[in-house]
Amino acid sequence: MSEKRWGVGELAAATGLTVRTLHHYDEIGLVSPSERTHAGHRRYTEADIRRLYRVRALRSIGLSLYTIAATLAEGDREALRSVLVDQLAHLDAQARRMNDLRAQVQHLLERMNTVADPGEVLTILETMQMIESYYTPEQLEYLAKRREELGEDAIKEVEQAWPQLISAMKEHQAAGTPVDDPDVQALTARWFELVEAFTGGDSGVHESLGKVWEEQGDKLNQQFDTGLSPELMAYVGRANEVRTQAGG
Amino acid sequence: MSEKRWGVGELAAATGLTVRTLHHYDEIGLVSPSERTHAGHRRYTEADIRRLYRVRALRSIGLSLYTIAATLAEGDREALRSVLVDQLAHLDAQARRMNDLRAQVQHLLERMNTVADPGEVLTILETMQMIESYYTPEQLEYLAKRREELGEDAIKEVEQAWPQLISAMKEHQAAGTPVDDPDVQALTARWFELVEAFTGGDSGVHESLGKVWEEQGDKLNQQFDTGLSPELMAYVGRANEVRTQAGG
DNA sequence: ACTTGCACCTGACGCGACGTGAGGTCTTAG
DNA sequence: CTAAGACCTCACGTCGCGTCAGGTGCAAGT
Numbered sequence: 001m002s003e004k005r006w007g008v009g010e011l012a013a014a015t016g017l018t019v020r021t022l023h024h025y026d027e028i029g030l031v032s033p034s035e036r037t038h039a040g041h042r043r044y045t046e047a048d049i050r051r052l053y054r055v056r057a058l059r060s061i062g063l064s065l066y067t068i069a070a071t072l073a074e075g076d077r078e079a080l081r082s083v084l085v086d087q088l089a090h091l092d093a094q095a096r097r098m099n100d101l102r103a104q105v106q107h108l109l110e111r112m113n114t115v116a117d118p119g120e121v122l123t124i125l126e127t128m129q130m131i132e133s134y135y136t137p138e139q140l141e142y143l144a145k146r147r148e149e150l151g152e153d154a155i156k157e158v159e160q161a162w163p164q165l166i167s168a169m170k171e172h173q174a175a176g177t178p179v180d181d182p183d184v185q186a187l188t189a190r191w192f193e194l195v196e197a198f199t200g201g202d203s204g205v206h207e208s209l210g211k212v213w214e215e216q217g218d219k220l221n222q223q224f225d226t227g228l229s230p231e232l233m234a235y236v237g238r239a240n241e242v243r244t245q246a247g248g
Numbered sequence: 249m250s251e252k253r254w255g256v257g258e259l260a261a262a263t264g265l266t267v268r269t270l271h272h273y274d275e276i277g278l279v280s281p282s283e284r285t286h287a288g289h290r291r292y293t294e295a296d297i298r299r300l301y302r303v304r305a306l307r308s309i310g311l312s313l314y315t316i317a318a319t320l321a322e323g324d325r326e327a328l329r330s331v332l333v334d335q336l337a338h339l340d341a342q343a344r345r346m347n348d349l350r351a352q353v354q355h356l357l358e359r360m361n362t363v364a365d366p367g368e369v370l371t372i373l374e375t376m377q378m379i380e381s382y383y384t385p386e387q388l389e390y391l392a393k394r395r396e397e398l399g400e401d402a403i404k405e406v407e408q409a410w411p412q413l414i415s416a417m418k419e420h421q422a423a424g425t426p427v428d429d430p431d432v433q434a435l436t437a438r439w440f441e442l443v444e445a446f447t448g449g450d451s452g453v454h455e456s457l458g459k460v461w462e463e464q465g466d467k468l469n470q471q472f473d474t475g476l477s478p479e480l481m482a483y484v485g486r487a488n489e490v491r492t493q494a495g496g
Numbered sequence: 497a498c499t500t501g502c503a504c505c506t507g508a509c510g511c512g513a514c515g516t517g518a519g520g521t522c523t524t525a526g
Numbered sequence: 527c528t529a530a531g532a533c534c535t536c537a538c539g540t541c542g543c544g545t546c547a548g549g550t551g552c553a554a555g556t
Contacts, residue, residue: 009532019533024514039522041533061356062349065513077360084357091350098343101310105336108309112329257503267504272543287551289504313542498556505550514540521534526527 005043253291427487
């Protein structure tokens with residue numbers, strides 16, 4: 001009746017796994033056959049196969065073999081729920097990462113169309129990385145903490161606010177609006193508000209950005225047509241002087 | 249002037265990488281220092297560092313070190329563009345996979361709330377996998393091909409159509425509507441239309457599903473309250489007999 | 497002169513989930 | 527008696543480094 005036993009090859013063919021995979025699961029003790037023939041051949045019972053199916057189910061949602069082993073060892077409902085919840089968060093994070101990367105790659109491809117010299121394309125890459133690495137590890141750690149404190153939503157809001165702020169500021173600068181104009185002053189206040197909200201008032205971050213700007217600003221300006229120009233930065237700087245003198 | 253050279257530790261601190269990483273890049277010939285001191289210490293030139301920045305930029309968008317090496321070796325614009333395009337597709341696929349997995353996990357969590365016995369939760373897992381593995385590799389390959397032919401949108405449409413179809417059919421069955429009722433016949437036609445659209449008329453797939461149904465139908469019915477009951481399957485079967493006799 | 501300390505070196509194992517042989521054993525059919 | 531399968535056990539390769547372990551070169555302090 002239920003005495004039927006399965007060999008590895010047979011089981012592999014039935015489940016679509018490879019023999020090596022079953023060997024591996026046996027090696028690490030995740031799914032071991034209950035019996036062996038006198039020749040040492042693996043003989044899987046129905047119970048073994050049920051365990052195998054559970055393992056595959058948990059694998060199919062992306063859990064590691066280690067986690068699966070632990071979960072099946074616990075065997076209770078809450079253990080399973082908690083790994084599923086963790087996995088949900090993990091997959092969320094992964095999906096977001098992928099989307100972010102995707103956006104970067106697409107951005108880069110679009111930029112490539114507007115640049116003539118092939119060498120410049122690579123220079124863009126260099127510069128991208130340089131800006132990132134001008135943050136020291138401590139600063140990066142600090143920023144990461146801020147990110148947690150503020151929460152994802154707040155960060156996204158800030159990131160979406162920036163382009164609008166920049167373009168508004170650009171228009172004023174292009175139109176020659178004086179820096180003590182109320183609109184400009186409001187925008188400037190908002191500008192530094194965002195910067196401080198994001199950096200937490202860490203002046204080291206500002207200095208780093210200033211440093212990279214001195215060295216790379218012109219290049220950046222040439223290549224990133226939608227970004228910040230040195231003129232704009234100077235304009236904002238003058239506006240901020242007026243602002244701080246007025247306010248302080 | 250430009251005679252400054254950098255040691256590994258110095259460079260590591262400046263870029264935020266580890267010394268080991270720089271060693272690794274040197275080992276595989278990806279970024280090697282142009283010089284060494286007489287003591288064998290690595291001395292990186294500016295050109296080396298520019299190469300390093302390019303490497304990190306390409307890494308930051310998820311390329312493998314091997315791909316980066318190949319791309320930088322080619323050095324031309326089209327090579328870069330093509331790897332970026334490939335990477336875009338790759339990231340797309342990854343993101344979709346993550347989202348699919350996420351959906352599955354969430355689905356599973358929801359199901360867990362409606363089931364009492366912890367053992368049953370694991371049985372759900374078993375059954376999920378069993379259904380999948382009742383498809384032979386050839387069948388799976390075939391289904392994958394169909395998926396491509398039909399396109400993602402069509403598949404999604406079908407998947408969304410199923411629950412509605414099932415619940416409508418369920419109501420008729422519960423109400424005792426005769427199987428030759430025009431509404432029921434229309435629903436049945438749609439039912440098998442969807443099945444065939446999805447499987448491409450591969451009867452092997454039907455047989456597999458029939459087989460798993462005989463063995464697991466009752467269990468499935470107990471655990472998946474929103475799904476298909478044997479009674480409903482029988483009802484649809486009878487409706488289909490009427491349909492095929494009427495049409496053929 | 498000796499020690500301490502630091503930055504650096506090479507070499508080698510470890511991870512995760514198997515793929516891919518290599519080389520030997522057991523069983524069955526011809 | 528042999529050839530063909532199906533099975534066995536090592537054991538190395540993958541990828542991008544982390545993490546020791548053990549040794550060298552050089553400058554400052556004792």
